[in-house]
Amino acid sequence: MTGSLRAFVLRLVLVAATLAAWEALVRLFSIPAFILPTPSSIFIALYRGFASSLYIDHFGITLVETLLGFALGSTLAFALGVTVALSRRVEYFLYPFIVMFQSMPKVALAPLIIVWFGLGLASKVVNAALVAFFPLMVNTIVGLRSAEEDRVNLMRSLAATRGQIFWMLQLPNALPYIFAGLEIAMIFALIGAIVAEFVGAQSGLGMLIQSMNFTMDVAGQFSVLLILSVLGLLLNGLVVAVRRRVLFWDPSQKIEMAPSNKGGAS
Amino acid sequence: MRVAPTGAGGRDVIAVRGLGKTYGAAKDAVDALCDIGFTVAEGEFVSIVGPSGCGKSTLLKILAGLMPPSDGEARLNDAPIIGPRRDIGVVFQSPVLFPWRSVLGNVLLPVDVQRLGRERMTARALELIALVGLAGFERRYPWELSGGMQQRVALVRALIHDPALLLMDEPFGALDALTREAMNVELQRIWLERRKTVLFVTHSTSEAVFLADRVLVMTPRPGRIADVLKVDFPRPRSLDVMTTEAFGSHVRRIRAALNAGGGLE
Numbered sequence: 001m002t003g004s005l006r007a008f009v010l011r012l013v014l015v016a017a018t019l020a021a022w023e024a025l026v027r028l029f030s031i032p033a034f035i036l037p038t039p040s041s042i043f044i045a046l047y048r049g050f051a052s053s054l055y056i057d058h059f060g061i062t063l064v065e066t067l068l069g070f071a072l073g074s075t076l077a078f079a080l081g082v083t084v085a086l087s088r089r090v091e092y093f094l095y096p097f098i099v100m101f102q103s104m105p106k107v108a109l110a111p112l113i114i115v116w117f118g119l120g121l122a123s124k125v126v127n128a129a130l131v132a133f134f135p136l137m138v139n140t141i142v143g144l145r146s147a148e149e150d151r152v153n154l155m156r157s158l159a160a161t162r163g164q165i166f167w168m169l170q171l172p173n174a175l176p177y178i179f180a181g182l183e184i185a186m187i188f189a190l191i192g193a194i195v196a197e198f199v200g201a202q203s204g205l206g207m208l209i210q211s212m213n214f215t216m217d218v219a220g221q222f223s224v225l226l227i228l229s230v231l232g233l234l235l236n237g238l239v240v241a242v243r244r245r246v247l248f249w250d251p252s253q254k255i256e257m258a259p260s261n262k263g264g265a266s
Numbered sequence: 267m268r269v270a271p272t273g274a275g276g277r278d279v280i281a282v283r284g285l286g287k288t289y290g291a292a293k294d295a296v297d298a299l300c301d302i303g304f305t306v307a308e309g310e311f312v313s314i315v316g317p318s319g320c321g322k323s324t325l326l327k328i329l330a331g332l333m334p335p336s337d338g339e340a341r342l343n344d345a346p347i348i349g350p351r352r353d354i355g356v357v358f359q360s361p362v363l364f365p366w367r368s369v370l371g372n373v374l375l376p377v378d379v380q381r382l383g384r385e386r387m388t389a390r391a392l393e394l395i396a397l398v399g400l401a402g403f404e405r406r407y408p409w410e411l412s413g414g415m416q417q418r419v420a421l422v423r424a425l426i427h428d429p430a431l432l433l434m435d436e437p438f439g440a441l442d443a444l445t446r447e448a449m450n451v452e453l454q455r456i457w458l459e460r461r462k463t464v465l466f467v468t469h470s471t472s473e474a475v476f477l478a479d480r481v482l483v484m485t486p487r488p489g490r491i492a493d494v495l496k497v498d499f500p501r502p503r504s505l506d507v508m509t510t511e512a513f514g515s516h517v518r519r520i521r522a523a524l525n526a527g528g529g530l531e
Contacts, residue, residue, distance in 0.1 A: 148362075153358070158352070158376050164378075249407055
């Protein structure tokens with residue numbers, strides 16, 4: 001359609017104009033490169049990083065840390081969320097721990113995690129899992145408890161067992177909450193991995209930012225930030241794609257989908 | 267002056283005796299139901315009519331085994347109802363369909379729960395879906411259907427496992443008046459074809475009379491049966507029956523019973 005094409009072209013022009021204005025202002029006022037580099041120098045840094053395969057190696061490491069942390073954190077969060085949601089007794093005894101951990105900024109644990117799990121992959125995965133854990137656990141609990149009374153009564157009137165009520169009603173009913181939790185967990189896992197790399201690491205994009213900071217390579221840092229935001233978009237897109245397939249029946253999907261259809265970033 | 271609250275002839279599917287339900291305890295206790303007694307014969311269609319708060323939904327919950335009574339007992343095919351049973355079908359006020367299941371999937375829910383075998387029951391499900399006029403909609407999802415269509419799916423779901431008893435709790439209460447009348451005619455047609463024993467709860471006097479062989483009139487505080495009347499218009503009844511004098515006198519009698527019981531303000 002011509003209308004949406006025009007809007008798309010307009011959007012590209014706006015981005016190009018912003019970059020041009022940035023470039024011009026930095027050159028006009030001779031802003032030093034260690035304060036604000038020009039877009040052109042950022043793109044050159046980006047090109048060099050990829051040409052030397054430096055960025056690709058570190059990108060791969062951060063990606064693996066994030067995905068493993070996400071998998072570990074969300075598996076544990078789902079399992080514990082189900083246990084708590086189904087058993088009031090477990091909830092009663094775990095509640096103090098949950099509240100304590102929930103109110104604590106999880107990234108503050110990163111230095112301890114490095115001490116316990118070393119400078120390698122394990123500490124990044126554990127930290128990513130820890131940060132990703134809570135949003136999903138809380139959403140799992142809320143989702144499993146949100147089944148409408150009428151629906152539960154229907155299942156009970158059919159003489160359904162507790163297990164059947166869980167598998168046929170509570171779990172599918174909780175999926176919108178669980179996917180909302182997974183989306184947050186994915187981005188949180190990336191944050192957890194980067195923070196752990198800041199604190200102590202031999203590789204990864206977070207470590208790269210840290211080392212570039214020491215050498216005042218600000219253009220390089222900008223180029224890595226660009227990679228990180230693309231990585232975040234890709235990871236989020238992965239969860240959203242799965243969610244759309246699984247939750248085709250959820251009416252709130254359609255409302256949410258409309259604006260993000262045209263490649264808008266969150 | 268009271269007609270015996272029992273069905274004429276036939277084996278009793280439901281027998282309720284001295285049934286009472288009290289919510290809360292001691293001085294805060296509220297009597298929802300008091301000394302309810304009636305029977306429903308096999309293949310009979312009985313309506314229970316009463317205003318909101320007369321305990322008719324409580325009664326249905328007890329019969330569905332979702333809630334124990336405080337006094338007395340309810341028997342289904344001569345066995346006391348002490349918990350949910352597999353031989354009862356329930357239609358609620360809202361359709362209560364699962365949005366992640368298609369029309370066919372929703373209809374097969376009791377089959378899945380009671381492990382009756384999808385292969386064996388799918389043919390029956392398709393036949394029942396066609397019976398309520400939803401052929402061609404099997405693969406659709408609930409949000410693609412109108413309110414009346416959704417309630418038809420709920421009806422088929424309640425019939426799929428061939429229950430001995432169908433409990434209907436104001437199933438058409440959420441529909442507009444025209445759809446509601448159409449659904450009443452539909453329900454009668456389906457009932458004539460399948461001859462299930464039906465207990466139908468409503469707050470509409472005309473709906474109760476139109477559908478039922480017998481009408482139990484309930485009044486609130488505490489919920490009890492104030493009157494029982496037999497309706498013997500020939501079937502199938504058309505909506506025109508509602509304009510006859512005999513129909514009007516039934517409705518007037520129900521209103522009188524409700525008024526005397528303080529059911530209507």
